[in-house]
Amino acid sequence: MKTIKLSIAAVAALILGLTSCKKEETVTPTPSAVGNGSVSVELSHKFGMMNEQTLAIGSPVVHPMKGDTLTFSKFKYFISNVKFKKADGTYWTESESYHIVDLATPGSLKLNFSDLPAGTYTQMEYTIGVDSARNVSGAQTGALSSTNDMYWDWNSGYIMLKAEGTYKDNKADKMFAFHLGGFSGADNIVTKRTMVFEGATALTVTKDQTSTVGVEVNPGLLWHSAPSVKTLNMVHMPGAAAKLMALGDGGLGFFANPMYSFQVKSVK
Amino acid sequence: MRKILILFAFTLFLVSCKKEVVISPITKDAFRFNQPEQFSSPHYNFENNPLTEKGFELGRYLFYDPILSLDSSISCSSCHAQAHGFADHNIPLSKGVDKKFGTRNAPALMNLAWSTSFMWDGGVNHIEVQPLVPLTSEHELGETMANLVIKLNKNSFYKKKFKEAFGVETINDQKLLHALAQFTSMLISSNAKYDQVMAGKTSFTNQEQQGYELFKAKCANCHTEPLFTDYSYRNTGLESNFKDIGREKVTQDPADRGKFKVPTLRNVEFTYPYMHDGRLFNLEQVLTFKSNGIQDSPTLDTSLKNGLNLSKEEQQAIIVFLKTLSDYTFIGNPMYAEPVIQ
Structure with missing residues (x-):
């Protein structure tokens, strides 16, 4: 009897302990205490081995590995499920966090997050693409609306990235169109990533101020493992080709490359 | 004091307004x-x-x-x-x-x-x-x-x-x-003669009953009661050289070549012509095809490998049974009819 009582007490203490631990972790500073600020993540799109070329709609760029001259008429992709992690381990999570980055729309190249509690943040967690849940949940709105032309109606699912344009083939202009998607099983290209803020790029959010994170994005990594556009100029469904471009061999493609596809260059 | 009262009254007014919106027509x-x-x-x-x-x-x-x-x-x-x-x-x-x-x-x-x-x-x-x-x-x-x-x-x-x-x-x-x-x-x-029979409210004729027994033995594996489909994809042997690869287009799996969704057979009497491209014009043609017109191919459904081998009389009984799936309260339901714009 005594042992039972003791163990009940021990379990109770343990639960209390767990509860309080958990509480401590999830406590976020109240706005009234420290105030809230904003973060603007500014994406500049580059091409080339050292990001030396600027990628813009209608301007030709040369792929450093494949030698292809590419002129983009469309370049769009999804960034979703953004969370900022504080130095104390707590998270600020954006609700309904779906963004279309569209090279043709300058406003979309700045991802603005407001009402973050002031403090030091160590990283931003985000996803390239749209999580599987929203691919199977019927009609959506906002960035996920069917009016945004980023959805396959005949084979339900979001087009996670759309790159269209022309390339030079023996002086002739030919078309390329890469629509990359796939959210389940072997075709899944949805990629969770982390952007680290440290040292010269430490991120501090200050009350009523906007901190700006400068990020260089290099879509040239789509061709890290994929062949020249002269060999493959069209992808229109989930599968091996989409995976090769998005994830690449060894995870070095555009969606997955841990070092070079999304690089934090400055924090102001 | 008076100001506070007015403010209080105004607040009450706001609250009641809000409430009214919440119980608006939708709920x-x-x-x-x-x-x-x-x-x-x-x-x-x-x-x-x-x-x-x-x-x-x-x-x-x-x-x-x-x-x-x-x-x-x-x-x-x-x-x-x-x-x-x-x-x-x-x-x-x-x-x-x-x-x-x-x-x-x-x-x-x-x-x-x-x-x-x-x-x-x-x-x-x-x-x-x-x-x-x-x-x-x-x-x-x-x-x-x-x-x-x-x-x-x-x-x-x-x-x-x-x-x-x-x-x-x-x-x-x-x-x-x-x-x-x-x-x-x-x-x-959900209100065809079939449903009435299953609920014990009426009974099949002898021929309908014969058709139902044959249906259960030969067809219900895919056209599963009571919705009359198992929602699977199958190659029913319409052709061996496919004009339309069917489900393979979606899955990119050659094992799905020429497969299409098993359609429900409810109201099948009204929905002719049949098959994914509407090539068969009546139920007689469908039953004749399933009996002895099956084309073999690697993805052909195993249940149809040798055809259903039904006699003309058996085919007719199945057709008579299929017509018990006709739901006149469905095709005549005024709730589903073209609305009149007032």
């Missing part, structure tokens, strides 16, 4: 999904799209309105007619805007809330996003979703109807798709 609806006793729970549960009478009525207006097509020439109902079990008007392939034909037979629409995928190849994974295909296909209604939203927002009738149904000032594609899903998911057929 007053006592409109429900009519779950047939003999069916399992539906797959679609209206989780993000609560069913209301106003939402259903709006979906019905939209289903019958050619405003949804590029040139206002056709509506959903042009190829999904109630008298034909919401299949097309007994033609193999359907005509879209600019008189363009599709490549597959317009499926009958019924009991869609139980369906886990849509289209002959199952490429669509949710009832709410199914209309995106016919609305935007150049062979069908030929529109873009962006333009549809613009057109509807310019239309005072729909502005009013969407506000009544969803409480929105601006119509978006999600609400359009939600309204259509409310209508299509309510197209329930």
Whole structure:
């Protein structure tokens, strides 16, 4: 009897302990205490081995590995499920966090997050693409609306990235169109990533101020493992080709490359 | 003091106003999904799209309105007619805007809330996003979703109807798709003679009973009761050199070559012609084909390897049984008919 009582007490203490631990972790500073600020993540799109070329709609760029001259008429992709992690381990999570980055729309190249509690943040967690849940949940709105032309109606699912344009083939202009998607099983290209803020790029959010994170994005990594556009100029469904471009061999493609596809260059 | 009282009264007023908005027409609806006793729970549960009478009525207006097509020439109902079990008007392939034909037979629409995928190849994974295909296909209604939203927002009738149904000032594609899903998911057929017999309210004739026994032995493996489909994809041996690769187009798996979704057989009497391309014009042709017209190929369904080998008399009995799946309360249900715009 005594042992039972003791163990009940021990379990109770343990639960209390767990509860309080958990509480401590999830406590976020109240706005009234420290105030809230904003973060603007500014994406500049580059091409080339050292990001030396600027990628813009209608301007030709040369792929450093494949030698292809590419002129983009469309370049769009999804960034979703953004969370900022504080130095104390707590998270600020954006609700309904779906963004279309569209090279043709300058406003979309700045991802603005407001009402973050002031403090030091160590990283931003985000996803390239749209999580599987929203691919199977019927009609959506906002960035996920069917009016945004980023959805396959005949084979339900979001087009996670759309790159269209022309390339030079023996002086002739030919078309390329890469629509990359796939959210389940072997075709899944949805990629969770982390952007680290440290040292010269430490991120501090200050009350009523906007901190700006400068990020260089290099879509040239789509061709890290994929062949020249002269060999493959069209992808229109989930599968091996989409995976090769998005994830690449060894995870070095555009969606997955841990070092070079999304690089934090400055924090102001 | 007086100022405080006025402020207090004003606050009360605000609170009561707010309350009234909350119990506005939408929640007053006592409109429900009519779950047939003999069916399992539906797959679609209206989780993000609560069913209301106003939402259903709006979906019905939209289903019958050619405003949804590029040139206002056709509506959903042009190829999904109630008298034909919401299949097309007994033609193999359907005509879209600019008189363009599709490549597959317009499926009958019924009991869609139980369906886990849509289209002959199952490429669509949710009832709410199914209309995106016919609305935007150049062979069908030929529109873009962006333009549809613009057109509807310019239309005072729909502005009013969407506000009544969803409480929105601006119509978006999600609400359009939600309204259509409310209508299509309510197209329930569960009151055929077959259902009456199963409920013990009437009985089959001898020939119907013979057909039912044959059906259970030869057909029910795929056309599973009580919805008369198992929602699988199968190659039924129509051809060995495929003009249409069917499900393989979606899965990119050669093992799915020439496979199409098993259609329900409810109201099959009204939905002719048959098969994914409408090549067989009557049930006699279908039964003759299944008996001894099967073409072999690597993906042919194993249950059809040697054909069903049914005698003419057995085929006739099955056909007579299939006609007990005709639901006149469904094809005559005024709730599903073209609405009159007042």
